[in-house]
Amino acid sequence: MSRLDFSLIFFALLSLAGAAESAELRGTGDLGVIVERAAGSLQIVDTTHRARIGQVKELGDLSHATVVYSRDERYAYLFGRDGALTKIDLLNASIVKRLEQAHNSVGGAISQDGRMIATSNYTPGGVRVFSAETLEPVADIRAEYGEGQFSKVVGLVDAPGQRFVFSLFDAGEIWVAEMKAGTAPGIRKFKAGKQPYDALISPDGRYYIAGLFGEEGLAVLDLWDLQSGVKRILPDFAKTDEKLPVFKMPHLEGRALVGDHWFLPAIGHHELWVVDRRSWQIVKRIPLEGQPVFVIARPDERQIWVNFALPDNSQLHVIDTRELRVVKKLNPGKAVLHMEFTPKGEEIWVSVRDDDKVVVYDTETFEERARLSADKPSGIFFTARAHRLGL
Amino acid sequence: MQIGVLLPALLSAAVAGAADIPQERQTELANLLKQDCGSCHGLRFKGGLGPALLPENLSGKSDAALVDTILNGRPGTAMPPWRDFLSAAEASWLLQQLRNDTSQ
Numbered sequence: 215m216s217r218l219d220f221s222l223i224f225f226a227l228l229s230l231a232g233a234a235e236s237a238e239l240r241g242t243g244d245l246g247v248i249v250e251r252a253a254g255s256l257q258i259v260d261t262t263h264r265a266r267i268g269q270v271k272e273l274g275d276l277s278h279a280t281v282v283y284s285r286d287e288r289y290a291y292l293f294g295r296d297g298a299l300t301k302i303d304l305l306n307a308s309i310v311k312r313l314e315q316a317h318n319s320v321g322g323a324i325s326q327d328g329r330m331i332a333t334s335n336y337t338p339g340g341v342r343v344f345s346a347e348t349l350e351p352v353a354d355i356r357a358e359y360g361e362g363q364f365s366k367v368v369g370l371v372d373a374p375g376q377r378f379v380f381s382l383f384d385a386g387e388i389w390v391a392e393m394k395a396g397t398a399p400g401i402r403k404f405k406a407g408k409q410p411y412d413a414l415i416s417p418d419g420r421y422y423i424a425g426l427f428g429e430e431g432l433a434v435l436d437l438w439d440l441q442s443g444v445k446r447i448l449p450d451f452a453k454t455d456e457k458l459p460v461f462k463m464p465h466l467e468g469r470a471l472v473g474d475h476w477f478l479p480a481i482g483h484h485e486l487w488v489v490d491r492r493s494w495q496i497v498k499r500i501p502l503e504g505q506p507v508f509v510i511a512r513p514d515e516r517q518i519w520v521n522f523a524l525p526d527n528s529q530l531h532v533i534d535t536r537e538l539r540v541v542k543k544l545n546p547g548k549a550v551l552h553m554e555f556t557p558k559g560e561e562i563w564v565s566v567r568d569d570d571k572v573v574v575y576d577t578e579t580f581e582e583r584a585r586l587s588a589d590k591p592s593g594i595f596f597t598a599r600a601h602r603l604g605l
Numbered sequence: 606m607q608i609g610v611l612l613p614a615l616l617s618a619a620v621a622g623a624a625d626i627p628q629e630r631q632t633e634l635a636n637l638l639k640q641d642c643g644s645c646h647g648l649r650f651k652g653g654l655g656p657a658l659l660p661e662n663l664s665g666k667s668d669a670a671l672v673d674t675i676l677n678g679r680p681g682t683a684m685p686p687w688r689d690f691l692s693a694a695e696a697s698w699l700l701q702q703l704r705n706d707t708s709q
Contacts, residue, residue, distance in 0.1 A: 275648045296651065
């Protein structure tokens with residue numbers, strides 16, 4: 215064999231190896247997960263190709279499961295109802311580590327710097343904080359109130375200044391926990407109102423807003439001005455109206471602040487409330503055909519998409535943010551639980567639990583672009599959340 | 606005396622009513638129980654925003670009180686009335702599922 219032949223073979227082998235490797239190398243910016251709540255599994259999906267690329271199983275009770283992402287967008291942190299926290303590698307579709315950190319949980323958050331994961335627990339009531347890298351415990355914040363009682367914790371979000379903010383359902387309080395390395399969390403507590411059921415943080419990280427189940431109105435905390443405490447908004451607003459039974463609690467999300475307006479789900483009413491960003495006064499009550507659950511702005515903020523509680527949960531409404539009215543009604547199927555926009559919002563993925571499918575719509579034409587099968591799908595979470603506060 | 610005769614008869618009528626629920630409706634009810642009740646009480650009924658509904662959690666409580674809770678809700682809590690979705694016989698059927706813990 216001549217030296218030339220040898221080097222040809224060598225280069226051929228090298229390029230083969232290179233080809234094999236480049237098939238494995240890929241980014242994660244167009245990936246996401248779909249929760250299969252009853253099966254206890256996650257699908258890993260590719261939003262560019264609208265396809266499933268992997269699945270992770272045996273993740274426990276995933277009712278009300280939520281996901282946050284590491285800031286390199288490679289790892290998903292899954293919070294299960296049964297208190298398990300699981301770190302998942304999207305590229306390998308594998309479990310990196312799994313921790314039974316509580317008996318009953320409702321969600322979680324990742325810190326501003328991406329180094330800490332916090333969980334929102336019902337039993338034992340409180341927040342636990344872990345290293346995002348190793349899942350080793352960092353802090354245990356018991357939501358103690360009254361005489362040695364512990365409250366269920368809801369509405370946990372990350373906030374600037376290495377803070378976690380959350381609400382105590384039973385205690386009616388909002389707590390701000392400042393996490394500084396090497397010291398115990400600094401906690402500040404605020405009276406919020408009866409039974410805060412969920413909360414959001416504005417996209418700029420300034421306002422924390424908790425919805426109240428036990429009384430009318432919402433509680434607002436200005437994180438730039440904690441001295442002023444909680445301000446109650448819309449307190450008398452709905453008192454005159456008969457409140458309907460609530461078959462599913464609304465979910466509050468920061469992706470509902472658009473221009474001058476907050477778009478908030480009216481609990482116990484078939485309405486979306488449009489609230490002025492600064493005065494906190496109602497600008498408009500948009501009538502809907504059910505009680506809203508998720509209220510989410512398209513990333514370009516031109517549209518708001520809304521889904522509904524039982525018995526109207528087969529529908530979706532689209533609201534034009536300039537005209538402040540419903541411009542499109544869709545009927546994806548039985549039990550529409552969640553929706554997630556692609557990073558720039560040209561498409562939306564919608565989970566339809568009782569039809570065992572996820573439908574992908576074009577958000578301009580409202581045409582169906584794709585349909586994926588999934589086992590009782592609930593939450594859909596794309597990696598673009600990694601770089602947004604409160605998601 | 607008459608009441609003593611009537612009560613067991615009524616009770617057995619309610620049980621018979623539950624058995625008369627068509628299979629298709631039972632499938633719907635089972636899905637409602639797991640998915641919609643499970644949203645608050647946990648898919649495995651170990652509790653969530655609402656309390657745990659495992660057999661041991663229900664053991665000290667009467668059928669009548671629990672069926673009433675299902676149909677009429679519990680004011681002051683997040684438990685809504687389900688009477689627009691369920692008949693008394695269907696609520697009773699759901700309760701038996703929970704008592705028998707067939708969800709596991």
